Amino acid sequence: MNSGNTEAKLWDFHGGVHPEQNKLQSTMESSAPARMPEKLILPLHQHIGAAAEPIVEVGDQVLKGQKIASADGYVSASVHAPTSGKVIDISEHPIPHPSGLSALSIVIETDGHDEWIEYRAEQDYTETNPSHLRNIIREAGVVGLGGAGFPSFIKLNPGSQKKIKTLILNGVECEPYITCDDMLMREDPQSIIAGARIMRHALQAEECVIAIEDNKPQAYESICHAAKGIAGLRVARVPTRYPQGSEKQLVQVITGKEVPSNGLAVSIGVVCHNVSTAAAIYRAIHLGQPLISRMVTITGAAVKRPRNLEVLFGTPIEELLQQCEVESKQIERLVMGGPMMGFALHDSSLPVIKTTNCIIAVTRKELGLEQAVMxxxxxxxxxxxxxxxxxxxxxxxxxxxxxxxxxxxxxxxxxxxxxxxxxxxxxxxxxxxxxxxxxxxxxxxxxxxxxxxxxxxxxxxxxxxxxxxxxxxxxxxxxxxxxxxxxxxxPKAPPVDGAKMAEKMRDEAMSQRDSAVEARKAEIQAAVARVKAKKERATVQAGDATSITPAAPSKGDADKKNDSSSASDNNEQVQ
Amino acid sequence: MPFNTPTSPHQLAPTSITRVMVMVMLALIPGIIAYVWFFGWGVVINICIALVTALSCEALILKLRQRPLTPSLSDGSAALTAILIALTLPPLSPWWLTVIGVAFAIIIAKQLYGGLGFNPFNPAMVGYVMLLISFPREMTSWIPPSALADNSLDFLETALFILFHTLPDGVTFDALTEATPLDSLKTHIALGNTVDEVRAQLGLDEEASRVLSVIPIFGAIGGKGWEWIGGGFLLGGLWLIYKKVISWHIPVAMLGSLLAMSSIFYLIDPEHYATPMFHLFSGAAMLGAFFIATDPVTAAASNRGKIIYGCGIGIFTYVIRTWGGYPDAVAFAVLLLNMCAPLIDHYFKSSVFGHKKG
Amino acid sequence: MLTSILALSALALVFGLILGFAAIRFKVEGDPLVEQIDAQLPQTQCGQCGFPGCRPYAEAIASEDAEINQCPPGGEATIYALADLLDREPLPLNPDNGAESVKTVAFIDEQTCIGCTLCIQACPVDAILGAAKQMHTIIESECTGCDLCLPPCPVDCIEMIEIKEDMLTWKWPYPQEPAANSQQEIST
Incomplete structure (x- = not known):
C-alpha cells in the first residue's frame, strides 16, 4: 500500500496527439464565484439516462438546494434549485446540445436572498453502509462532472461481480483550454481527497490513484500535499498527451489493462471518476449539500479576462461572458467543452448545465485560415x-x-x-x-x-x-x-315445412340484421350530423374568439349516449 | 446572440496536402543535384516540361469535370507526379516523350479514376511503363556520366536537343548515348560474361578509360554516378521519415527484401549475380523505395500491410531485374503490388484496443 | 469417338443423380427469398404499394410481379436495400403510390370519438385500444402511421401527427463535404 506520491509504474497508450495547450490564459487569476443572474434555466435532462420529472409548479417559491425535479428510474438524476426564488415557467427551452433542439426546463426567477433549505450532513461516512452513502449521493443529484454526466451513484456500486482493486480519480484534464479541474485541485484539494476516501469506502476498493498530467505542477504539488500520509491513496503523474484523460486510455496507463471492447472498466476491477465529482460527493456527504454549481472555465481569445468561475447551474452563458469581459463582436464561434470534443453553441443565451466544463469564445484569428476539405x-x-x-x-x-x-x-x-x-x-x-x-x-x-x-x-x-x-x-x-x-x-312428415321454417328463420335473422344495420346507419348519420354541427359551431366560435375551445358537453351528447345503448344488442351482429 | 455551429474538432494540426507534397519535393533535391552533376541539365529541362504538362492537363480535366481549380492545382500532387516521371526518363529524351508520358499519367491514370485519392495505380509508374513499352528506343537511350564522357552538352545545347533534336557540330547521337549499368550488366551476363568481367571492362578508372577509350559506367558500389544519385535519394528519404511524412515500413521492407534476395543469390553464385549493394544503389531502387512505393494513395493502409507490400515490391524488383525482360523493374513491381494493395488491406488489419483475450 | 460419347453421358448421368438427390435431401420449405424481402420492408401494412400488406408485396417482388420501387414508407432506403438484395437496378420511388413523407402516428380526438370500433377493425397491427361504446385510443408505440384508420372513421376524429424530433431521437446528419475533388454525395 503506497501513500503519498511514490512514482509507480505507468504504461502507455497507442497514438494520441499534442495540440497546443492554451491553458495558461485561464489560470492567471484564481477562481471566483459567478455573479448571480436574474433567472436560471434548468433543463431536466442534464445527464445520461431518463430526464427528471418536475415536482414543483409554476408560481412555487423554492429555496436553495430544494429538489425541483425527481430522478425518473434507476439511470437518472434529480435537479435541485441552485438558489432561492420563484418558479416562473416549466416549458420547452433551447438547451445546450449539438442539435439545437429545445427540452423541458424549469425557469427560476432568483430573489437574491440565496436562502438555503435545511440540510443534514452525514457525520462519519466510515460508519455508514455503502448502500446508504450511494442513496445520499443519488438524492443529491451528483453526476459525472468530467463531461459525460453519468449518475455517479451507479458507478459507486461495485456490483456482485468482482472486487474493485483500483479507484482512479481523473485529474488529467487532457483537452486544451480547459482548466477547471486544475484550479479545483490547486484551490480545494481537501474536498477532493475527502471525496476520494468516501468513494473508496463506498466501492470497498483496495487503492485509490489520483492521476494528474505533468503540465499541472501546482495542482500536483497541492494534491500530493493534501494526500500525504493517507494510506491506500497515491498520486500518479502522467505524461501530457491527448486523450490521456479518456477513461479507457487512463485505465490502460495506470493499470496496464485494456478495458474490454463491449464492457466497462468495472469488469476488470477498476472504477474511474473525475476529481470534481469527488469534490461534489464530499459536499453531498459531509456537508449535506446537493449538486447546484460547478467550476467552469471561460476562455478564448475573445475573452479579455479569461478565468474559472464557480457557476450556478442554469446561469445563461452570456452573463458569464460579460463577467469575463468578452468582446462579443469578436466571437466567431462559441464552443462548449474543449476544442477537440466540444460542440459549437448556436446562441449565447443558453444555460450552463451539469456537464458544462468550459466555454471557449473563439475569434477568427484563433481558428486560423479555413481550409478546404480535400x-x-x-x-x-x-x-x-x-x-x-x-x-x-x-x-x-x-x-x-x-x-x-x-x-x-x-x-x-x-x-x-x-x-x-x-x-x-x-x-x-x-x-x-x-x-x-x-x-x-x-x-x-x-x-x-x-x-x-x-x-x-x-x-x-x-x-x-x-x-x-x-x-x-x-x-x-x-x-x-x-x-x-x-x-x-x-319428422318425415313435413320436410318442406322444416326447410321453409329454416328459410323463415334465416329470413327473420336477415331482416333483423338488416333493421339493425339500418338502425346503426341512422344512428351513425345522426352522429355525423351532430359532429358536423359541432364543428361548425367551433369554427364560428374561432371566428369570434382567438382560441378554439371544444364545445361544452351539451344535451346532444347525452342523447348520443342513449341512442348508442339502444343499439348495443345489435352491435355484435353488425360486426 | 446567434452563432454558426461547425463541428469538433475546432483546432486542427498545421498539416495539409500541399505541405506534404512540398516536403517530398524538397527531399528530392539532393538526388536531383547529384543527377545534374553526373548527367547534365537534361533532367532539369525535363522537369520543367513535365511540370507545365502536368498542371495544364490537370487544369483541363478539372474544367471538364466542373470542379474548382485552385484547391486541386495547389495541392502539389500533379507537380510531384511530373517530377517523378521526369526523374525516370533518360535525360536527353525528346520533349514529346515527356509530354505524352505525363499527360497519360495525369489524365488516364489519375483523373479518369476520380482524381486525387481515387487512383488505384501509381500515376508516375503508369506513365513510365506506358512510355517504356511504346517507345523502347527512346526510353533506353541513356547517357554516360558526364564527368567521364567526352561529349557532354551544356545547358543550352541540352535544351536545343530536347526541344529541337539538334546537336552541336561534330556530335552524333550514338556517341552521346550509353546503356545504364543495369542494362549493360543484364546484356553481358546474358552473353555469358561474369559480373567481375563486366565490371572490369566497364568499371575502369579514368586513366585506363582514356587509354582504352571505353566509358566506364561501374563505380565503386553501383553504377557510376548512379550510386551518388541513389545516396541523394536515400538522404532525402531518411529526412522524410524523420519528419514523419512517410513511415519507415515500406522503404525498410522494400530495401530489406531486395537486399535479402540479392544477398541470397550473390552468395550462391557471385559470378552471375550482382552484389546486393549494386542492386540497392542502381536504377530506381532508392527513388522507388522512398518516393514511389510510399505514395499513400496506392499503397497498403495498415502498418502490417505496408510491410507485406514493401516486401512484395522488393522481391518482384529482384526477380524481374534478374530473370525478367527489362533491366529495371521497380516500376513493374510497384504496379503489380498496387493491384494487390486492396487484398492486403482486407487481410492485414491491426488489432483493436479492447479486443484482446485476457 | 464412342468412348467420348459414353464418357460424357456417364458424367451427365452421375451429375444428374447428384442434383436430383440434393433437390430432395436439401429441399427448403417455403421461399426464403420472400422472407428476406419482407425483412427489408417497413411493415406499415398500409397498402400504398397496391398489395394488401407487406408480405403480399414481398411475394410479388419475389415472383417478379412487382417492381421494387412501390413502397413510400420504406422510401429510398428500402429501394436500395432491395436492389442490393436482389441484384436489380434501383429505381426512383413510384410517385403514383405517394411520396416519402415524415413519420406520423395517429391520434384520436376523444371528444369526438363515438366508439364505433370501425377504426379498430381497420388497423392492420391492432394498435387501437377500445371496444364498442368505449373510448378508443391509439397505442402510440405500435402505430405504424399507415393511416388506414382514417377513411373508416365516420366522425373524422382521427388525425395523423408528425413525430417530432427530440433530444433522444436526434441523430448527427451526414457531413456536407464541400470538397474540391469529392464525388457527388451518394443519395441513399
Missing part, C-alpha cells in the same frame, strides 16, 4: 494517432458510402470520438463527423428494424386471430345448421 490521400496519419488502434481511413470510406455493416466490421462502435484523426488529417476531412453519423444511422436502423419486426408480429397475429374468429363462426353456423337439418330430417 479527398482522402490514404496517408494513414489517422491510424497512427488513433488511441483505440482503429483504422479511421477504412471507417471513413465505409461510413461515407453508407456501408454500415462493413464499418461495423472495422469496429466502428469502439471509436471514442476523441478527434485525434480529424486533427491530423492533411486533407481536413471531418472524420469524426462521419463516424457520428454512421453510429446514429446504425442505431436508427436497428430501432426501425425492431419496430417493423414488432409490427409484422402484430399483423400476423391479427391475421391468425381473424382466421380463427372466422373459423369459429363457421363452426357455430355449421352447428346451428346441423340440429336444424336433423329436425328437418327426423
Amino acid at each position: 479527398p482522402c490521400i490514404r496517408c494513414g496519419a489517422c491510424a497512427d494517432v488513433c488511441p483505440v488502434k482503429l483504422l479511421p481511413q477504412q471507417l471513413y470510406w465505409h461510413s461515407r458510402a453508407k456501408e454500415f455493416d462493413k464499418a461495423q466490421e472495422y469496429d466502428l462502435f469502439d471509436c471514442i470520438e476523441c478527434g485525434c484523426c480529424s486533427y491530423v488529417c492533411p486533407s481536413n476531412i471531418p472524420l469524426v463527423q462521419f463516424y457520428r453519423f454512421a453510429k446514429g444511422a446504425i442505431w436508427t436502423q436497428e430501432q426501425e428494424q425492431k419496430k417493423s419486426d414488432q409490427a409484422r408480429e402484430r399483423h400476423e397475429f391479427r391475421q391468425t386471430r381473424i382466421e380463427r374468429e372466422k373459423q369459429e363462426r363457421e363452426a357455430k353456423r355449421a352447428k346451428k345448421k346441423a340440429p336444424r337439418a336433423k329436425k328437418a330430417a327426423a
Whole structure:
C-alpha cells in the first residue's frame, strides 16, 4: 500500500496527439464565484439516462438546494434549485446540445436572498453502509462532472461481480483550454481527497490513484500535499498527451489493462471518476449539500479576462461572458467543452448545465485560415494517432458510402470520438463527423428494424386471430345448421315445412340484421350530423374568439349516449 | 446572440496536402543535384516540361469535370507526379516523350479514376511503363556520366536537343548515348560474361578509360554516378521519415527484401549475380523505395500491410531485374503490388484496443 | 469417338443423380427469398404499394410481379436495400403510390370519438385500444402511421401527427463535404 506520491509504474497508450495547450490564459487569476443572474434555466435532462420529472409548479417559491425535479428510474438524476426564488415557467427551452433542439426546463426567477433549505450532513461516512452513502449521493443529484454526466451513484456500486482493486480519480484534464479541474485541485484539494476516501469506502476498493498530467505542477504539488500520509491513496503523474484523460486510455496507463471492447472498466476491477465529482460527493456527504454549481472555465481569445468561475447551474452563458469581459463582436464561434470534443453553441443565451466544463469564445484569428476539405490521400496519419488502434481511413470510406455493416466490421462502435484523426488529417476531412453519423444511422436502423419486426408480429397475429374468429363462426353456423337439418330430417312428415321454417328463420335473422344495420346507419348519420354541427359551431366560435375551445358537453351528447345503448344488442351482429 | 455551429474538432494540426507534397519535393533535391552533376541539365529541362504538362492537363480535366481549380492545382500532387516521371526518363529524351508520358499519367491514370485519392495505380509508374513499352528506343537511350564522357552538352545545347533534336557540330547521337549499368550488366551476363568481367571492362578508372577509350559506367558500389544519385535519394528519404511524412515500413521492407534476395543469390553464385549493394544503389531502387512505393494513395493502409507490400515490391524488383525482360523493374513491381494493395488491406488489419483475450 | 460419347453421358448421368438427390435431401420449405424481402420492408401494412400488406408485396417482388420501387414508407432506403438484395437496378420511388413523407402516428380526438370500433377493425397491427361504446385510443408505440384508420372513421376524429424530433431521437446528419475533388454525395 503506497501513500503519498511514490512514482509507480505507468504504461502507455497507442497514438494520441499534442495540440497546443492554451491553458495558461485561464489560470492567471484564481477562481471566483459567478455573479448571480436574474433567472436560471434548468433543463431536466442534464445527464445520461431518463430526464427528471418536475415536482414543483409554476408560481412555487423554492429555496436553495430544494429538489425541483425527481430522478425518473434507476439511470437518472434529480435537479435541485441552485438558489432561492420563484418558479416562473416549466416549458420547452433551447438547451445546450449539438442539435439545437429545445427540452423541458424549469425557469427560476432568483430573489437574491440565496436562502438555503435545511440540510443534514452525514457525520462519519466510515460508519455508514455503502448502500446508504450511494442513496445520499443519488438524492443529491451528483453526476459525472468530467463531461459525460453519468449518475455517479451507479458507478459507486461495485456490483456482485468482482472486487474493485483500483479507484482512479481523473485529474488529467487532457483537452486544451480547459482548466477547471486544475484550479479545483490547486484551490480545494481537501474536498477532493475527502471525496476520494468516501468513494473508496463506498466501492470497498483496495487503492485509490489520483492521476494528474505533468503540465499541472501546482495542482500536483497541492494534491500530493493534501494526500500525504493517507494510506491506500497515491498520486500518479502522467505524461501530457491527448486523450490521456479518456477513461479507457487512463485505465490502460495506470493499470496496464485494456478495458474490454463491449464492457466497462468495472469488469476488470477498476472504477474511474473525475476529481470534481469527488469534490461534489464530499459536499453531498459531509456537508449535506446537493449538486447546484460547478467550476467552469471561460476562455478564448475573445475573452479579455479569461478565468474559472464557480457557476450556478442554469446561469445563461452570456452573463458569464460579460463577467469575463468578452468582446462579443469578436466571437466567431462559441464552443462548449474543449476544442477537440466540444460542440459549437448556436446562441449565447443558453444555460450552463451539469456537464458544462468550459466555454471557449473563439475569434477568427484563433481558428486560423479555413481550409478546404480535400479527398482522402490514404496517408494513414489517422491510424497512427488513433488511441483505440482503429483504422479511421477504412471507417471513413465505409461510413461515407453508407456501408454500415462493413464499418461495423472495422469496429466502428469502439471509436471514442476523441478527434485525434480529424486533427491530423492533411486533407481536413471531418472524420469524426462521419463516424457520428454512421453510429446514429446504425442505431436508427436497428430501432426501425425492431419496430417493423414488432409490427409484422402484430399483423400476423391479427391475421391468425381473424382466421380463427372466422373459423369459429363457421363452426357455430355449421352447428346451428346441423340440429336444424336433423329436425328437418327426423319428422318425415313435413320436410318442406322444416326447410321453409329454416328459410323463415334465416329470413327473420336477415331482416333483423338488416333493421339493425339500418338502425346503426341512422344512428351513425345522426352522429355525423351532430359532429358536423359541432364543428361548425367551433369554427364560428374561432371566428369570434382567438382560441378554439371544444364545445361544452351539451344535451346532444347525452342523447348520443342513449341512442348508442339502444343499439348495443345489435352491435355484435353488425360486426 | 446567434452563432454558426461547425463541428469538433475546432483546432486542427498545421498539416495539409500541399505541405506534404512540398516536403517530398524538397527531399528530392539532393538526388536531383547529384543527377545534374553526373548527367547534365537534361533532367532539369525535363522537369520543367513535365511540370507545365502536368498542371495544364490537370487544369483541363478539372474544367471538364466542373470542379474548382485552385484547391486541386495547389495541392502539389500533379507537380510531384511530373517530377517523378521526369526523374525516370533518360535525360536527353525528346520533349514529346515527356509530354505524352505525363499527360497519360495525369489524365488516364489519375483523373479518369476520380482524381486525387481515387487512383488505384501509381500515376508516375503508369506513365513510365506506358512510355517504356511504346517507345523502347527512346526510353533506353541513356547517357554516360558526364564527368567521364567526352561529349557532354551544356545547358543550352541540352535544351536545343530536347526541344529541337539538334546537336552541336561534330556530335552524333550514338556517341552521346550509353546503356545504364543495369542494362549493360543484364546484356553481358546474358552473353555469358561474369559480373567481375563486366565490371572490369566497364568499371575502369579514368586513366585506363582514356587509354582504352571505353566509358566506364561501374563505380565503386553501383553504377557510376548512379550510386551518388541513389545516396541523394536515400538522404532525402531518411529526412522524410524523420519528419514523419512517410513511415519507415515500406522503404525498410522494400530495401530489406531486395537486399535479402540479392544477398541470397550473390552468395550462391557471385559470378552471375550482382552484389546486393549494386542492386540497392542502381536504377530506381532508392527513388522507388522512398518516393514511389510510399505514395499513400496506392499503397497498403495498415502498418502490417505496408510491410507485406514493401516486401512484395522488393522481391518482384529482384526477380524481374534478374530473370525478367527489362533491366529495371521497380516500376513493374510497384504496379503489380498496387493491384494487390486492396487484398492486403482486407487481410492485414491491426488489432483493436479492447479486443484482446485476457 | 464412342468412348467420348459414353464418357460424357456417364458424367451427365452421375451429375444428374447428384442434383436430383440434393433437390430432395436439401429441399427448403417455403421461399426464403420472400422472407428476406419482407425483412427489408417497413411493415406499415398500409397498402400504398397496391398489395394488401407487406408480405403480399414481398411475394410479388419475389415472383417478379412487382417492381421494387412501390413502397413510400420504406422510401429510398428500402429501394436500395432491395436492389442490393436482389441484384436489380434501383429505381426512383413510384410517385403514383405517394411520396416519402415524415413519420406520423395517429391520434384520436376523444371528444369526438363515438366508439364505433370501425377504426379498430381497420388497423392492420391492432394498435387501437377500445371496444364498442368505449373510448378508443391509439397505442402510440405500435402505430405504424399507415393511416388506414382514417377513411373508416365516420366522425373524422382521427388525425395523423408528425413525430417530432427530440433530444433522444436526434441523430448527427451526414457531413456536407464541400470538397474540391469529392464525388457527388451518394443519395441513399
